Amino acid sequence: MANKTFHPADYAVFAAMLVISAGIGVFHAVSGGKQSTNREFLMANRQMMSLPVALSVLASFFSASTLLGTPAEIYQYGTQYWMSVFGAMLAPLTGALLFGPMFFNLKIVSVFEYLEMRFHSKSVRLFGATLFLLRATLGIGIVLYGPSTALSAVTNFPVWAIIVMVGGICTFYTTLGGMRAVIWTDVFQTIVMVAGMIAVLIQGSIQIGGLSEVWKIAYENDRIEFFNFDPDPEVRHSFWSLVVGIYFVWLPPYTVDQQMVQRFSSAKSLKDAKFALLCNLPGMFVIITLCSLVGVVLYANYATCDPLKNNDIENVNQLLPYFVMEIFTDLPGLPGLFVACIFSGALSSVSSMLNSLAAVTWEDFLKLRLGMVDETTAARITKALAVVFGCLGVGMAFVVEQMGGTVLQASLTFNGAIGAPLVGVFILGACFTRANWIGALAGGIIGFIFPIWLGIGKYVRQPQNVKLPTNIMGCSAENRTSTPFLNTTLSTVSTISSVTAVNEARSFNGSISISNELTGLDRLYGLSYLWFSAIGILTVVVIGLVVSWLTGNPEEDKVADNLQLHFWRRLYDVFLSRCSGNTDDDEDTPGMEEENELRDDYARVDDVTTSL
Template sequence: MMEKKTFHPADYVVFAAMLVISACIGVFHAVSGGKQSTTREFLMANRQMASLPVALSVLASFFSASTLLGTPAEIYQYGTQYWMSVFGAMMAPLTGALLFGPMFFNLKIVSVFEYLEIRFHSKSVRLFGATLFLLRATLGMGIVLYGPSTALSAVTNFPVWAIILMVGGVCTFYTTLGGMKAVIWTDVFQTIVMLAGMIAVLIQGSSQIGGMNEVWRIAYDNHRIEFFNFDPNPQVRHTFWSLIIGIYFVWLPPYTVDQQMVQRFSSAKSLKDAKFALLCNVPGMFILITLCSLVGVVLYANYATCDPLKNKDIANANQLLPYFVMEIFADLPGLAGLFVACIFSGALSSVSSMLNSLAAVTWEDFLKPRMSTVDETTATRITKALAVVFGCLGVGMAFVVEQMGGTVLQASLTFNGAIGAPLVGVFILGACFTRANWIGALVGGTIGFVFPIWLGIGKYVRHPQDFKLATSVTNCSIENQTWATTFPNSTFRSQSTLPPATITSPESVTFNTSSLVPTELTGLDKLYGVSYLWFSAIGILTVVVIGLLVSWITGKGEDEVDDNLQLHFWKRLYGVISSRSDRKSGENNEIEDDNKSQNSYTRVEDITTSL
């Protein structure tokens, strides 16, 4: 095992500076302006934020350390297929900016789940949606706290538990003091740090190999470059269809009905500013996903002949990028600290956003209706206390996530997709279908939640398939090599033309991704084998279909729903379709009447002739 490289004093200074600046932003907003003395200021930034900081805040919140660590690890282990997801993902902020966002902005609501009560006239539906969000955000905090903590542990002497406590504490501190303004402005700072850190890794990492042309050649020669896999089989982990359609539904919850997005969208000065903020996320997503994917290709090119996972230099795939950074920046003090600051910026921005939103939902949906006599000052203190409580819960959840396997990217996408799906489905029922009632929304939402979660747990427990590509340990030290192949015999059959006798070690065989086909799955493994990227789409479709069916069985919904509670685009589209259908029906009726008249005339003419 290679000697563990650790931080230079300059790296500690850079990393500490990032934490101190983030904390200072919180202190500044705690003592400036309205001093966070009202829930409107603490939760909504007084609805006076400009579009650019809101745009960067939304981007930073949804591109956590899970993305920064997980995407390069994903590309390293599975090839470049995931890169195609950028085109499906970019459609989500467009949907939020043009459809759902304006509807919520005009309603002037603090909690997005207030919409559900207004639309369905049911507190049960509202509390159902709010409970799902609390579950999703609490789990999400654990995932985004654990990822960077294990990364920093790989390059320093700090244990994972100490790092989780430190970062969770700093994040809770500035969120509680500075409210939404602190969250947004720290997100702006942290977005800049994230971009700087990933660009530094890309430049230095590619220069180690001889430039991006050489990086691409190595990846191509080893069959890591693949973009257009049009296989319609939903059990294939990543295909063109799952990465365009499936990933769109995965990103749909955060960019359309997520409390974090709605709070930021509604904190803008005007609807125009709010729309512009989300539209800015389209190029922002492209830049970040592309940057992280390129870093993954660089990562593979550097370790093409010595996989640090097989060589036991690191414990899991989440430590690949930090391990690589410590190697390439060994002679450049401060840059490794910049990278780790970049990773933690992703974590801080996501966790702070979740803390503020969790406090908002808990107060607005659960406590405020029962504490209507509480004055504004007390209400603000309660929301701040809630932020502290959820900060502690997030830290605890990080220790739970530590026991899970797989990359943080897949864990994040699986949980966000499965838990976010029923929320999107319920909002679609309310905003698009006037006949949907509260019973349909509740039953459909429940089934749409349980089904994808069941699939996710089944996939995690059974591991019906493994799509990792082969890696080599040819140039590693022999004493650390492990010949454990990445392809379980029960999952794949190799179509290699080499006879078994010539295969002397795993690294001596070159696998082509197109020559690996999944074996036939049986029983429940057929369901568990479905790609995790389809879980969100399955959940949303389940909610809508079951919701409409139950609404039809239990009685009609409302014939007229207030225009402010409907998606105007859908209403106009439905109106156009209905008018065309009516015109066609009218034309058919006219033709039928003409035919009847013609037939009557013919019969009269025949009778006259016969006479």
């Protein structure tokens, strides 16, 4: 087996990426407002152009978890996951046309300020802020761990050292350069991410004989499947879970997430902010498609010799780095580009979360306690908070190291379960004037506990863990007895179980069915992880409305117009008017007026979209 280690040129390419990222932070630390106020440090003085904001949002939500996890997902389960692109693209559209403009016009720094303004309750505001702190801190651990295993697989550095190094560099430039540094490093890192994945796709296809041959191999081995319309919610991936379920998974980051709101509000105008989010539609399509194609290329290259079964690697998250070192053996510098691509995904996500964590902690906790302090002192405190959260995130990466499973599933499950109650609470406030703070808090707590319970139960019990079959018939004798590719010991248990351990049957269309039916709680844990977010959001809204109705809402008519989604309110009013029978054609009824206004709203949305 060839010696799969970094060439000096690879180290140079990877180091250049880190130096440029750090340099951008230093540049913005000494230029402009020098990050001396929180308006500059957290909001880039609200002067950012739409394109850098668009690329920053895209890079923040497409981390190393996506770049490593999506190809691994396609390799193990087939191409069905690619259908998620259509559900995912609806999320930025919702943010651009509904939630984003409301937050932009409020001129708030922390999105959770809205909850206090709407429900007149600090408890609801602090509940939402606490959930975000938990989600983002653990999220840093997830996105740091993935690329660290990638780099450890091609260098002599242990995982812990890489986690500390990357976490430290990211904390450094985020603290120095603030939001401007975060956005512009995201722009640079997005370019690196796309370039790295394109290089892998091209070279991997050449190894097999072109994309047509890649597709042929995958098709002949039942890897190609797009339209599985099975309505069973226990099916891991179906058309419904990947279009409807994934929409609710992506809804939190693109509508009410602090990271998105900060970037949206940092734009020069509402028009620029909307355009930035709308640009994420084609961006999401390109990245998810690119990663999915790389997964098909992975399978085509290893169709007869699975490196996981052959013990060449110990964890599915190292599959793509292993492949890269094989195909780029004679091309020094390209493995370094790939690893820089993976780390760019991690750095962009971590820097974004650090800045947002600092903003929420200051605005929603410390500022309420400390009262008014001068701008310089406030900025120094916020920068110190970014350092603290950087250290906490590094610590969480070591916790994530102990988990099994692909980083993609861990990321989607975790973000969906914790993001769901946040979306639910904001929907209660923006769409239902009858919702009060008691209902919002009760719904939020139950909507948080229920999906988390489902996620933990699914992880512990693993009622369904069926992967498509692979083999090692094509592995040479040398490969079968070779030393594992990894040169560092990982405590993570391999997620590839023997195919014979699962009682599975393959039907004529290539789908997998489980012959032993799930019983008891396993029926609940057996739900596809993609439904957890939708379940959480629905739980919050239903419980919140019921509790609000039981406890009453004497201030129902006092909800300010700027705290509501006007489009939803007008649609709701038209529905009530129709239900009450106010549809007499001979009279200019309130229902007809509302319907006309709704039609005007549709026209305005069309005008905005056309102009953008």
